Amino acid sequence: MADFRPGTPAQDEFLEELTEAGLLIPSGVPGVYGRGQLFEDVRLAFDDLVTRSGANDGPERLRVPPILPREQFESSGYLKSFPHLAGSIFGFEGSESQALKQQARAARHEDWSEFQEMTELVLVPAACYPVYPAIARRGPLPEGGVIVDAGGSYVFRHEPSGDPARLQMFHQREIVRIGEPDAVADWREMWRDRAVDLLRSLGLDANFDVASDPFFGRSGRMLAASQREQALKFEILVPIAGDDPTAVASFNYHQEHFAETFGIELSDGTIAHTACLGFGEERITLALFRAHGLEPADWPMEVRRELWA
Amino acid sequence: MADFRPGTPAQDEFLEELTEAGLLIPSGVPGVYGRGQLFEDVRLAFDDLVTRSGANDGPERLRVPPILPREQFESSGYLKSFPHLAGSIFGFEGSESQALKQQARAARHEDWSEFQEMTELVLVPAACYPVYPAIARRGPLPEGGVIVDAGGSYVFRHEPSGDPARLQMFHQREIVRIGEPDAVADWREMWRDRAVDLLRSLGLDANFDVASDPFFGRSGRMLAASQREQALKFEILVPIAGDDPTAVASFNYHQEHFAETFGIELSDGTIAHTACLGFGEERITLALFRAHGLEPADWPMEVRRELWA
Numbered sequence: 001m002a003d004f005r006p007g008t009p010a011q012d013e014f015l016e017e018l019t020e021a022g023l024l025i026p027s028g029v030p031g032v033y034g035r036g037q038l039f040e041d042v043r044l045a046f047d048d049l050v051t052r053s054g055a056n057d058g059p060e061r062l063r064v065p066p067i068l069p070r071e072q073f074e075s076s077g078y079l080k081s082f083p084h085l086a087g088s089i090f091g092f093e094g095s096e097s098q099a100l101k102q103q104a105r106a107a108r109h110e111d112w113s114e115f116q117e118m119t120e121l122v123l124v125p126a127a128c129y130p131v132y133p134a135i136a137r138r139g140p141l142p143e144g145g146v147i148v149d150a151g152g153s154y155v156f157r158h159e160p161s162g163d164p165a166r167l168q169m170f171h172q173r174e175i176v177r178i179g180e181p182d183a184v185a186d187w188r189e190m191w192r193d194r195a196v197d198l199l200r201s202l203g204l205d206a207n208f209d210v211a212s213d214p215f216f217g218r219s220g221r222m223l224a225a226s227q228r229e230q231a232l233k234f235e236i237l238v239p240i241a242g243d244d245p246t247a248v249a250s251f252n253y254h255q256e257h258f259a260e261t262f263g264i265e266l267s268d269g270t271i272a273h274t275a276c277l278g279f280g281e282e283r284i285t286l287a288l289f290r291a292h293g294l295e296p297a298d299w300p301m302e303v304r305r306e307l308w309a
Numbered sequence: 310m311a312d313f314r315p316g317t318p319a320q321d322e323f324l325e326e327l328t329e330a331g332l333l334i335p336s337g338v339p340g341v342y343g344r345g346q347l348f349e350d351v352r353l354a355f356d357d358l359v360t361r362s363g364a365n366d367g368p369e370r371l372r373v374p375p376i377l378p379r380e381q382f383e384s385s386g387y388l389k390s391f392p393h394l395a396g397s398i399f400g401f402e403g404s405e406s407q408a409l410k411q412q413a414r415a416a417r418h419e420d421w422s423e424f425q426e427m428t429e430l431v432l433v434p435a436a437c438y439p440v441y442p443a444i445a446r447r448g449p450l451p452e453g454g455v456i457v458d459a460g461g462s463y464v465f466r467h468e469p470s471g472d473p474a475r476l477q478m479f480h481q482r483e484i485v486r487i488g489e490p491d492a493v494a495d496w497r498e499m500w501r502d503r504a505v506d507l508l509r510s511l512g513l514d515a516n517f518d519v520a521s522d523p524f525f526g527r528s529g530r531m532l533a534a535s536q537r538e539q540a541l542k543f544e545i546l547v548p549i550a551g552d553d554p555t556a557v558a559s560f561n562y563h564q565e566h567f568a569e570t571f572g573i574e575l576s577d578g579t580i581a582h583t584a585c586l587g588f589g590e591e592r593i594t595l596a597l598f599r600a601h602g603l604e605p606a607d608w609p610m611e612v613r614r615e616l617w618a
Contacts, residue, residue: 025371025443026446027377027378027381027439027442027443028378028380028381028442029378029429029430032374032376032377032378032430033374034371034372034373034374034439034443035371035372035373036370036371037369037370037371039372040370040372040460060346061345061346061349062334062343062344062345062346063343063344063348063349064343064344065341065342065343065463065476065478065479066375066463066478067341067465067477067478068336068341069336069337069338069341071337071418072336072337073415074415074416074418075416077416079401079408079411079412079415079416079421080412080416083401083403083408083411083412084400084401084402084408086400086401087398087399087400087428087430088398088399088400088422088425089396089397089398089399089432089465089467090396090397090398090399090422090425090427091393091395091396091397091467092388092392092393092395093393094392096525096526096527096528099388099392099393099525099526102388102392103388103389103392106382106383106388107383107384107386107388107389109380109383111427112383112388112427113397113399113426113427116397116399116427117422118399118420118421118422118425119396119467120338120469121338121341121396121477123398130336130343133336133337134334134336134343137335151349154374154375154463156376156398158398158400158428160429167374168376168430169374169375169376170374216405216408217405217408218405219405
């Protein structure tokens with residue numbers, strides 16, 4: 001199993017409260033939980049609120065499954081930056097006698113990995129990844145570029161943790177902007193400010209900061225420093241459990257990286273720029289339960305009005 | 310890549326219509342598609358209709374992510390019956406120099422599987438799988454047992470196909486009944502009849518039949534025959550593309566299999582029985598587009614009223 005990060009005492013205690021209330025249902029593996037009815041009701045209400053907030057921008061809605069062609073993933077550079085977080089999908093292609101051996105090993109909880117081969121699929125690491133090749137396939141962008149709302153899609157991060165806010169699979173509400181550099185940069189700043197307002201309207205102590213991604217290894221530290229220096233990533237932080245606030249939304253400017261990788265051109269034939277934003281829906285749901293208590297019926301009226309308009 | 314099943318001419322044609330209309334968005338791998346706004350609107354309307362149909366039964370709602378602890382999967386017997394359909398999740402646990410080699414191979418689209426190790430997770434093969442251990446963990450069932458609505462959850466089947474109705478990852482709207490044998494059997498028949506009515510109310514030519522699962526190999530043929538003989542599986546079939554109708558819902562009686570595997574007891578301490586039903590949400594959505602055309606605004610008024618009550 002990947003390095004397990006134990007929770008802090010405050011995180012352990014919050015997780016216990018959540019499971020006792022039936023909001024999270026333990027699976028036996030850290031970071032993998034079922035979700036009770038109230039948890040889902042709050043998460044979906046927040047998801048709707050994001051939809052209402054962005055409706056006037058006229059985004060195109062597109063939904064993606066949590067799997068991605070391996071070939072696209074290989075081209076994306078994700079394995080360079082985050083090999084430790086990725087999940088690849090393996091399957092069985094063997095004979096009947098191999099199937100019997102595999103089953104016998106598995107039933108004894110012994111190693112059956114030798115019978116599994118890499119498939120043409122990986123798990124989606126971020127909901128924007130399938131968007132770029134889909135847009136590229138259409139040819140040059142229309143004038144003004146596009147805004148794609150990829151919905152609250154499941155994404156995978158292989159990082160088992162005792163922190164209930166660090167899940168191995170969670171809903172990332174992602175919106176992608178593809179267009180001219182200035183338009184993309186402006187969109188990102190507009191949404192950053194809008195998202196801070198939105199989270200504050202829910203009674204959360206939300207603040208944004210320049211941030212960096214958890215790049216792998218020593219060379220990753222340089223990538224992180226450069227990302228921070230160029231302010232390519234903002235995060236919005238909110239208290240959940242413990243002293244340090246947790247990132248619940250991020251705003252990333254990729255410059256020409258994805259457009260170059262997948263071949264997305266502006267209407268004049270030059271290369272597009274891209275940015276994306278992602279709300280961590282489970283983290284925001286947890287922050288709401290943390291701030292207002294485990295019973296949404298008792299939450300402040302103005303918070304309930306925002307969520308269930 | 311696993312054996313690719315090409316589509317029939319009628320299936321190829323329907324897939325092309327769907328992609329031209331932006332209802333399905335090709336990813337480059339067969340059976341993996343993004344979904345356009347209208348497609349999702351119809352799928353979610355059907356999902357809501359199922360919720361309304363079952364509301365009086367008072368199910369407990371529980372949502373599960375598309376990943377499952379490998380240990381539970383190993384105990385479930387799935388690898389005995391369907392090794393060819395399963396997906397296991399692998400990840401990277403290596404050093405910085407191994408990460409560099411892995412990245413170099415992947416960037417050239419060469420084999421990087423040797424750097425990947427089996428994780429503690431697999432993909433969920435059916436949305437009821439995480440339900441049994443979650444219910445078992447609570448101890449003996451309350452009097453009368455439980456009904457658990459596991460929602461429209463993503464499940465994985467490794468079977469690349471040109472048939473747009475055969476997806477590698479799709480939403481299975483699953484409801485599980487756990488209780489005394491008679492109550493479980495009655496519930497399954499009640500829902501089977503209810504589901505036929507529900508699909509017919511949407512203008513679909515729906516009929517049920519005794520069925521069997523696609524068990525692996527020669528020994529699987531015996532399992533299928535026995536399942537059929539005992540009428541442990543019903544399916545509802547609806548025309549989608551081509552001459553043969555497609556299964557869009559199934560109703561499975563597991564007798565004591567899952568309860569024994571995960572230790573679910575009735576209130577009197579004897580072993581429970583389980584049954585589940587699953588609606589294939591994408592298949593039903595496709596059947597609706599097939600039956601009524603690609604523009605939901607033009608669908609018959611009574612169908613629109615059922616879906617968007």
